[in-house]
Amino acid sequence: MYIHQLKDESMGKIEEAIKQSEFKDNFNKVVVNLLYTHSYLVTFQTTVLKPMDLSPEQYNVLRILRGQQGKPATIAAIQERMLNNMSNASRLVDKLKAKGLVKREECPLNRRKVDVVITAEGLSLLELLEPQITNMNKKAIHLEDQEVALLNELLDKLRG
Amino acid sequence: MYIHQLKDESMGKIEEAIKQSEFKDNFNKVVVNLLYTHSYLVTFQTTVLKPMDLSPEQYNVLRILRGQQGKPATIAAIQERMLNNMSNASRLVDKLKAKGLVKREECPLNRRKVDVVITAEGLSLLELLEPQITNMNKKAIHLEDQEVALLNELLDKLRG
DNA sequence: CTACAACTAATGTATATACATCAATTGAAA
DNA sequence: TTTCAATTGATGTATATACATTAGTTGTAG
Numbered sequence: 001m002y003i004h005q006l007k008d009e010s011m012g013k014i015e016e017a018i019k020q021s022e023f024k025d026n027f028n029k030v031v032v033n034l035l036y037t038h039s040y041l042v043t044f045q046t047t048v049l050k051p052m053d054l055s056p057e058q059y060n061v062l063r064i065l066r067g068q069q070g071k072p073a074t075i076a077a078i079q080e081r082m083l084n085n086m087s088n089a090s091r092l093v094d095k096l097k098a099k100g101l102v103k104r105e106e107c108p109l110n111r112r113k114v115d116v117v118i119t120a121e122g123l124s125l126l127e128l129l130e131p132q133i134t135n136m137n138k139k140a141i142h143l144e145d146q147e148v149a150l151l152n153e154l155l156d157k158l159r160g
Numbered sequence: 161m162y163i164h165q166l167k168d169e170s171m172g173k174i175e176e177a178i179k180q181s182e183f184k185d186n187f188n189k190v191v192v193n194l195l196y197t198h199s200y201l202v203t204f205q206t207t208v209l210k211p212m213d214l215s216p217e218q219y220n221v222l223r224i225l226r227g228q229q230g231k232p233a234t235i236a237a238i239q240e241r242m243l244n245n246m247s248n249a250s251r252l253v254d255k256l257k258a259k260g261l262v263k264r265e266e267c268p269l270n271r272r273k274v275d276v277v278i279t280a281e282g283l284s285l286l287e288l289l290e291p292q293i294t295n296m297n298k299k300a301i302h303l304e305d306q307e308v309a310l311l312n313e314l315l316d317k318l319r320g
Numbered sequence: 321c322t323a324c325a326a327c328t329a330a331t332g333t334a335t336a337t338a339c340a341t342c343a344a345t346t347g348a349a350a
Numbered sequence: 351t352t353t354c355a356a357t358t359g360a361t362g363t364a365t366a367t368a369c370a371t372t373a374g375t376t377g378t379a380g
Binding site: 046050091110 | 328
């Protein structure tokens with residue numbers, strides 16, 4: 001059971017933001033609201049990542065590889081975990097390799113596959129970014145801890 | 161005052177979806193959750209729009225122009241209302257014009273400006289799409305009306 | 321063993337995005 | 351009036367995305 005109270009100032013925000021006076025229904029509205037909020041967050045993320053010459057998706061791939069804890073990941077495995085899951089991990093890994101942030105080697109057991117591993121440089125870059133990202137998140141997200149938890153659950157349920 | 165009850169099945173969904181076992185904090189988690197949900201919704205949207213040869217952003221521009229109710233919009237005005245607000249409306253309008261969905265004329269009062277108006281073809285395309293989009297939204301969003309309203313308020317408050 | 325289907329990654333292409341720069345037009349200051 | 355800065359949109363460039371196709375590798379059916 002969740003009890004939640006929102007302040008009056010937050011009413012009707014999305015209508016003002018995109019200067020649309022009315023939505024056909026709440027479902028339509030929530031789609032627009034999510035797309036708009038996505039853009040809002042990516043803009044914040046970019047301000048932190050851009051000075052490090054990282055795109056949001058490159059950053060995402062680095063975190064996926066860190067999550068492997070030393071184990072190599074194939075291109076397909078990275079793709080599966082990516083947030084934009086229809087794109088191609090192959091070229092993103094190319095870019096990261098060019099910057100020395102990942103290594104890529106032919107998998108010895110199956111020469112079709114490629115083993116991708118994050119390098120020490122990649123790991124230290126993530127460590128450098130972590131406090132900045134945390135800080136940025138706190139600034140960008142004007143919600144209490146309880147509201148953030150509720151939002152997480154609603155999003156999970158949305159995708160069902 | 162909002163009272164909300166979520167089912168147990170929805171717990172921990174984002175962790176499974178991207179196969180990440182743990183997040184540093186709830187703020188970090190909600191950012192990933194929003195990015196992931198965005199991708200989920202765009203994928204659904206695309207299934208409806210692609211048969212009509214419309215990209216999500218082209219569709220967005222058409223709806224912005226319909227919202228003008230006959231009044232022309234300048235490129236700058238469109239850009240301001242776009243969900244991805246740093247991009248260029250100019251080339252999107254080009255594409256829509258090539259399909260006959262919008263008209264573009266030099267503004268008589270200020271020759272730097274351009275008046276963009278949706279055409280009858282553009283309006284009927286939107287009318288054709290509307291029930292499909294509504295239907296798709298209902299299928300994609302596994303939330304009750306009350307939860308959708310709550311999600312809208314949380315997103316508005318998030319951006320503060 | 322050979323041939324072929326399935327798998328895996330890389331590549332090609334069109335579109336979109338992010339951002340910088342350019343060119344035309346306007347309005348205002350000198 | 352002339353000049354110049356601001357405005358507005360178009361264009362250039364690099365990157366990313368969505369999707370189709372290709373190429374090499376593997377496993378398996380005949």
